[in-house]
Amino acid sequence: MELLLLILVGVLYATGIFMMLRRSMVKLLIGLILLGNGANMLIFLLGGITRGKPPIIGDADKVLTGIYADPVPQSLILTAIVISFGLQSFAIVLLKRVHALIQTDDLNDLNTPDTSI
């Protein structure tokens, strides 16, 4: 399971960065989304994967004993997902606005701020 997730994280990072390096704005956006998902999977993976051991304290016990699934990475991922959702929707609106203004998808055309005095 770890190995599968590991490969998945690697693929997400690699494709994400590859897509970010393309010239198209939409591909840039897809790259960002993939990278964000890769980071979330990485947190999940590095938190340690435990199967079928929920972190619930039984009626008889006072504290958790033995091995149990770590709940912290899940809350971290939840926070990160919410944040990246907000940021990505902002990025989509921004790209749409830029597209409406300059009528192109090519990042090479975005040089008004550098060339204008």
Place this chain on the structure above:
Amino acid sequence: MIDRYIILPIIAQMFTAVLLIFFWRKVVVQRIISVLGSLVVLVLSIGLFSKTWHWGYLVMQAGNWKAPFGITFVSDAFSSTMVLLTGFSGLAVSMYSTVGISRQRIQYGFFPIFHFLLLGLNGAFLAGDIFNLYVWFEVIIISSFVLMTLGGKKPQVEGGIKYVTLNLLASVMFLTAIAILYGLTGSLNMADLSLKMATIHNKGLIGVTGLLFFIGFGIKSAVFPLYFWLPSSYHTPPSAIAAIFGGLLTKVGIYALIRVYTLIFIPDTFTKNIFLIIASLTLLTGAFGALTKRNMRMMFSYLIVCHIGYLLGGLGMYTTLALAGTIFYLIHDIIVKTTLFLVSGLIYKIRGTMNMDELGGLYEDYPKLSLLMAIVFFSLVGIPPLSGFWPKIYLFRETFTTHSWYLLVAMILASLLTLYVIAKMWGDVFWKKKPAIEKSTDDFAAMNWRSKFMLVAPIALLVFISLYIGFCAERINVLSERIANDLLHPKPYIEAVMGPKEIISPQSN
């Protein structure tokens, strides 16, 4: 000391921002609330600073959950100083924005977003938990995205794309580093991490994680190979927005870098060398970039990049005095860079252009205002006894004790080039005869005295602070040396957060 006072600057800022949302369309009310809110936050920040100075460390555990489990807010001398500086810059920019930001932008929600940005900054400075720091960074960047693109002019959104992309990438890097750190230690509390780091045997992975943090924060603070987004975006929004960005946003990256690299990772020789080399290259590329630009604000953007090099260089040398120099430079830089962009905005109001070829004769028309601006430029260059001079003494001296000669060369060259660039700019904008092609629409002269006051007073306030830093350098020395000492000896910090000698394990309780 456990104290709930620490949360007040954050709460007050949030309250102001939320209150402003209720007056979405009422421009005048928003202006008044914003300035009053910033004033309240400033007073609270001064209170926080003096309390922290007296007690050493203030700690608040959110929801009363003990340190490694709950979310911790910590105020030490470093964070409270940064909050104080944010308070001053925030008040100045808020005052300036009442006139400097157009009615249209205010109706699109400039002020609430501006206060959310300051909220994020205050939160980031006071966070004692690395994931919490990440969340505050996100608050900062999403507000800054909106401010950057507010108004939706063509260069603005185009610069915005670069800004958004690189900052999102930086966030992903930061998150990746946090994930690895959590996998290594199973903790997120910075004080706890500092303790647990010593027990990790996989030193190689620690180094890699540290460098991931460096890349994440490096993009945010615009160090050498990662700075290209800054000069192509910072000159596009209105000057008031650029002022808060230039003054504080890159500095929060440096703050996080210093915090992480003194508390969690202790840099080895390899990392220190990387810092020194990158600092030198940042200094040089920033200064050369500034040389090539004829637009005032683009030039100032490159100067931001250039001067980040001093801060990073101080961290790279990693001695008490070098860190003290870095802190002093940070204090000076926040105030001066904010003022610099406000000044450029004022010049834009007077002349209607930023192009140095079309500017001129400002000294002739506004001699008193020009003198005020001259103080800013001189302290930026570092002419004694103004504020930029003192931290450079520290930094230059420490290059001799640590034998970092190439950093010394880079710092001297960068200082010289800054002087040259500013002198050329002064000659062009203030002393040169006004070119004949002048459109001559002086918005500033046509304003009533109240508007003029609101534009000039914040600059005067910041110039006064800069003069205070310069002339009472001894006090800032004491402050920055204390901060540097605290940073290099984090034991009291850890004890303040974790409780003295209390060993917390999952089995206790």
